Amino acid sequence: MDLDAIQQMFFQESEEGLQALESCFATCREGGDDAETINTIFRAVHSIKGGAGAFGHEHLQTFAHHYESVLDQLRSGGLTMTPALLDVLVAAFDTLTDHVAAAQGERSTPDDSAVLAALEAASHADAAPAAEPPAAPVADAPPTSEGSDDFDALLGLLGPDASAPEAASGGDDFDALLGLLDLEPAPTATPSWRVRVRPSGNGFANGSEPLLLIRELSRMGATDIAVDASDLPPFEELDVQRSYLGWTMDMPTEVAREDIEAVFEFVDGWQIDISQEEAPAVPVEEPKAPEVSVEPAPVAPIVTPPAAAKPEPVETKPDPVEAKPAPVETKPSPAAAKAAPSSAEAAAATIRVELDKLDRLVNLVGELVITQAMLAQRLSEHGLGGTSELTSLENLTRELQDSAMSIRAQPMKTVFNRVPRIIRELEADTGKRVRLQVEGEMTEVDKTVVERIGEPLTHLIRNAVDHGIEGPQDRIAAGKSEEGVLRVAAEQRSGRIVITVADDGRGIDRARVRAKAIERGIVAPDANLSEEEIDNLIFAPGFSTAEKVSNISGRGVGMDVVRRNVQALGGRIGVSSRFGNGTSFTLSLPLTLAVLDGMIVKVGDQTFVIPLGNIVESLRAQPEQLSYLSEHAAILDVRGTQLPVLRVGPLLDVPAQTDPGETVMIVVESDVGQAVMMVDAIEDQRQVVVKSLEANYRAIPGVSGATILGDGRVALILDVDGVMFQARRKPALAA
Amino acid sequence: MSRIELLPAVLDTAAARPLAEMLHERLTENEPLQLDGAAVTQIGQACLQVLLSARQAAAARNITLSVREPSEAMTLMVTLAGCGDLVAKAEN
Numbered sequence: 001m002d003l004d005a006i007q008q009m010f011f012q013e014s015e016e017g018l019q020a021l022e023s024c025f026a027t028c029r030e031g032g033d034d035a036e037t038i039n040t041i042f043r044a045v046h047s048i049k050g051g052a053g054a055f056g057h058e059h060l061q062t063f064a065h066h067y068e069s070v071l072d073q074l075r076s077g078g079l080t081m082t083p084a085l086l087d088v089l090v091a092a093f094d095t096l097t098d099h100v101a102a103a104q105g106e107r108s109t110p111d112d113s114a115v116l117a118a119l120e121a122a123s124h125a126d127a128a129p130a131a132e133p134p135a136a137p138v139a140d141a142p143p144t145s146e147g148s149d150d151f152d153a154l155l156g157l158l159g160p161d162a163s164a165p166e167a168a169s170g171g172d173d174f175d176a177l178l179g180l181l182d183l184e185p186a187p188t189a190t191p192s193w194r195v196r197v198r199p200s201g202n203g204f205a206n207g208s209e210p211l212l213l214i215r216e217l218s219r220m221g222a223t224d225i226a227v228d229a230s231d232l233p234p235f236e237e238l239d240v241q242r243s244y245l246g247w248t249m250d251m252p253t254e255v256a257r258e259d260i261e262a263v264f265e266f267v268d269g270w271q272i273d274i275s276q277e278e279a280p281a282v283p284v285e286e287p288k289a290p291e292v293s294v295e296p297a298p299v300a301p302i303v304t305p306p307a308a309a310k311p312e313p314v315e316t317k318p319d320p321v322e323a324k325p326a327p328v329e330t331k332p333s334p335a336a337a338k339a340a341p342s343s344a345e346a347a348a349a350t351i352r353v354e355l356d357k358l359d360r361l362v363n364l365v366g367e368l369v370i371t372q373a374m375l376a377q378r379l380s381e382h383g384l385g386g387t388s389e390l391t392s393l394e395n396l397t398r399e400l401q402d403s404a405m406s407i408r409a410q411p412m413k414t415v416f417n418r419v420p421r422i423i424r425e426l427e428a429d430t431g432k433r434v435r436l437q438v439e440g441e442m443t444e445v446d447k448t449v450v451e452r453i454g455e456p457l458t459h460l461i462r463n464a465v466d467h468g469i470e471g472p473q474d475r476i477a478a479g480k481s482e483e484g485v486l487r488v489a490a491e492q493r494s495g496r497i498v499i500t501v502a503d504d505g506r507g508i509d510r511a512r513v514r515a516k517a518i519e520r521g522i523v524a525p526d527a528n529l530s531e532e533e534i535d536n537l538i539f540a541p542g543f544s545t546a547e548k549v550s551n552i553s554g555r556g557v558g559m560d561v562v563r564r565n566v567q568a569l570g571g572r573i574g575v576s577s578r579f580g581n582g583t584s585f586t587l588s589l590p591l592t593l594a595v596l597d598g599m600i601v602k603v604g605d606q607t608f609v610i611p612l613g614n615i616v617e618s619l620r621a622q623p624e625q626l627s628y629l630s631e632h633a634a635i636l637d638v639r640g641t642q643l644p645v646l647r648v649g650p651l652l653d654v655p656a657q658t659d660p661g662e663t664v665m666i667v668v669e670s671d672v673g674q675a676v677m678m679v680d681a682i683e684d685q686r687q688v689v690v691k692s693l694e695a696n697y698r699a700i701p702g703v704s705g706a707t708i709l710g711d712g713r714v715a716l717i718l719d720v721d722g723v724m725f726q727a728r729r730k731p732a733l734a735a
Numbered sequence: 736m737s738r739i740e741l742l743p744a745v746l747d748t749a750a751a752r753p754l755a756e757m758l759h760e761r762l763t764e765n766e767p768l769q770l771d772g773a774a775v776t777q778i779g780q781a782c783l784q785v786l787l788s789a790r791q792a793a794a795a796r797n798i799t800l801s802v803r804e805p806s807e808a809m810t811l812m813v814t815l816a817g818c819g820d821l822v823a824k825a826e827n
Contacts, residue, residue: 069747069777076808078776199780204748209779211816218815227817232784235759235792240751244784247817 009352010051010266014100017044018093022417025090033081041089042071046212048100050266053206057103063112064099065207067092070123072212079122088118094421192253193274195222195260198246200269208267214247216263225249246271355447358407362594365404366689369595370708372397373686377710398687405592409444412490412499415454416441419488422458426465433472433482434465439489445497446592449569453499453589456565456573460501460585461486463559468505468583478580480504496571496613497591502584508577510534517543535575539563567721569593570611570704572670596707597687600715601666601679603648604656607715608679609688609707614720616667616674618682621660636665636676643667645676646727648718652702656680670721677723690717702726737767737799744776746809751781758789758800765798772805772822778812786821 024041027033049064070089073079098110195217199210218225228246232238251260257274264272372393379385416438423434445453469475469484476482487502510531517523517537529537537543541560566573571589590596590613598609599618617638625637626645634645645665649656657663657680666677688707693700693716704719740761743750761768770786786802793800805813805822813822 073776076776076811078808204779204781207748209748211778211780211783211812215812215815225815225817229784229787229818232788232791235755235762235788238755238785238788240755240781240785241748243780245780245787245816 007055011104014048017048018097019417020044021093028086038075042075045071054266054268059109060099060103061206066116066119070119085122088122091115092119193251195251196248196273198271199243201242203243213263220255221252222249362404365401369397369401369689373710374712408447410447410450411442411444413441414450422461432469434484434486437487440491443490443492448593449589452569456562459562464503468503470506497589499587504582507579507581507583508535513537535577595687596690600684602681602683603679604654606654607713609715609717614668616669618664618666621665626660643674643676645678647678651726668720670724675724737769739769739771741771742775744774746775746778746782748779748781751785754782755785767799769801769803772802772809775806775809778809
């Protein structure tokens with residue numbers, strides 16, 4: 001793997017880290033700033049800093065270093081989380097996001113001076129109180145909550161069990177720590193990894209702090225951490241910028257080697273040696289006992305009140321050390337044996353796969369589905385269809401296809417995680433106050449949909465805050481709370497994903513919308529429009545009610561572009577509004593763009609696929625149901641509703657049946673309403689594999705893609721919205 | 736009688752040089768030295784090795800150099816780094 005690929009991996013992990021940070025800050029906002037959450041934040045920032053240093057992104061690394069320092073103080077109890085500190089940390093998070101984007105070349109390096117100053121100020125905010133508790137209280141009485149996080153580190157020294165994540169998450173219980181100290185330490189501690197690390201001479205370069213990695217190892221369960229200071233030069237010759245120390249420690253079996261290695265992922269030039277220690281370590285451990293006993297010594301003084309008692313614990317420590325072999329000799333204890341696979345499972349829970357490989361797999365599965373359909377058709381032509389083997393093959397193929405598709409599925413969280421920052425920026429720009437409600441963020445949808453829905457969603461959110469939600473004064477005057485509510489939700493419904501962006505703002509002013517539409521020539525002054533039709537006018541090209549162009553939403557990108565983007569994803573967008581009470585936009589999108597449930601229809605000698613999602617019903621027209629506005633324009637009466645008839649053949653320049661009595665009428669619906677598509681016949685209804693026309697040929701108006709049918713024929717997939725749009729431009733489409 | 740020097744709150748890499756300079760100066764006075772660690776909220780490897788090296792230098796000159804009242808943060812980090820005796824001795 002070359003450096004670029006590794007750097008790409010770093011950026012991917014940074015993105016994931018940033019997403020985790022956003023979630024953690026949301027948790028903190030709700031009062032959930034527990035040790036584990038703070039630790040997660042710290043680790044994410046630390047990891048970004050490490051990678052930034054490895055790849056020479058100095059601005060990012062420097063900023064992350066300052067950010068990390070404050071977080072470190074926070075997690076070690078030197079700082080206390082307050083709303084003001086949280087604001088600083090969130091602002092720093094936004095800047096960190098910008099720095100990551102800058103490192104990727106997506107933007108220029110952000111000006112972080114203000115945020116750095118805020119971090120600096122925050123780091124000294126309650127340094128005094130933090131420094132207050134001297135050694136005495138530590139020795140005298142169990143601290144209650146302050147610095148609890150660092151007790152996790154102590155727990156790490158005691159043994160792997162004690163430092164398990166569960167202990168860390170709830171690790172404020174000092175009594176538990178005392179209990180652990182009284183007990184025989186680490187009954188299941190079977191140190192099997194001997195880890196030797198030595199930072200490179202310039203180990204402090206770029207703000208790196210080797211002790212943080214040692215602490216991380218301690219948190220993971222490292223025991224018997226011994227320092228090697230043999231390289232330390234005489235004081236007069238000491239270069240304070242060089243690293244001279246090294247460490248040796250034991251890690252329990254439960255920790256995967258990869259996890260240990262991951263700690264050093266972003267450091268350069270360190271000597272790292274991880275070797276397996278055999279279980280019967282008794283005689284081997286013996287000579288090391290004096291060295292081993294050095295570290296635990298200071299642990300005990302913390303709970304042993306008199307300082308004079310210091311040497312004693314040093315001697316008591318060998319006991320536990322000697323006690324270790326007992327469980328060790330029982331070889332992999334049941335506990336260890338049980339823990340090992342669970343840890344391994346956790347480590348192997350996810351793997352990183354290049355998207356290209358995944359797409360190739362999905363594509364191949366698509367080809368397999370097509371080939372299977374062709375085989376089934378060929379066999380049925382020879383009277384061999386419907387065999388149990390063929391049915392099994394069909395089921396397996398379908399299952400394989402579903403599995404392959406699910407690999408590409410991603411939670412909407414990846415999109416929704418960006419929303420809080422958008423809101424923060426909008427609040428700062430508009431002076432409005434917005435409370436965000438997010439629902440269904442774990443709803444999964446195809447990666448392509450996730451990637452392409454971000455832009456329209458962002459526009460809807462900006463629009464909602466800029467135009468929908470009123471300023472605090474207006475809201476109070478309207479009898480509402482000062483803070484507006486923006487709800488962003490996702491759910492799966494009938495095989496589609498439905499995304500809602502709703503605000504409790506002023507709602508659509510229909511009189512104004514209608515007036516503007518008339519002024520722009522979008523509708524006739526005497527047009528008789530329903531409320532729904534007026535609401536939908538906001539999607540008309542060129543429509544905007546903004547009095548002046550703001551830099552938030554009124555930048556010439558109208559709701560028509562939003563609708564076009566949604567339609568390009570095979571989706572639909574709708575709006576509902578109550579004047580004075582808010583507006584709700586609903587986006588309905590397919591879960592995947594790779595397969596499609598469609599109706600196979602014949603038009604002349606051509607075969608087309610109409611997406612089932614657009615089809616309301618199909619019927620044979622009776623002559624009395626048809627009325628003609630002109631020679632080419634027909635209207636079909638469908639149970640009292642008059643719908644325009646679209647002749648697919650003439651629209652797409654395909655010679656087709658012209659006698660309505662000999663055709664099939666398919667009622668379809670799109671965002672612009674319902675219409676009837678006139679086709680020669682219906683052939684079948686099935687799921688088809690979508691092939692991109694743009695990628696393989698070129699875009700064709702009215703056609704969204706193509707597929708290969710069981711008999712090997714290529715069928716074009718109709719874009720219902722596009723066909724209706726074509727129909728408006730070519731009146732000749734009417735029957 | 737020994738001299739007491741207050742250690743700063745942040746003993747990160749940037750603090751290593753001033754710490755080393757201060758210790759150099761004090762060691763030339765050939766008087767027992769106590770470093771008050773009560774205010775320390777953060778200590779990194781650079782300062783840790785300055786303290787270790789200074790202590791060796793002091794021992795070579797038969798001078799007592801110890802850390803008194805190390806803060807919780809200092810005790811924990813120094814202990815974690817396997818140098819617990821540095822803060823342990825200080826309390827004697």
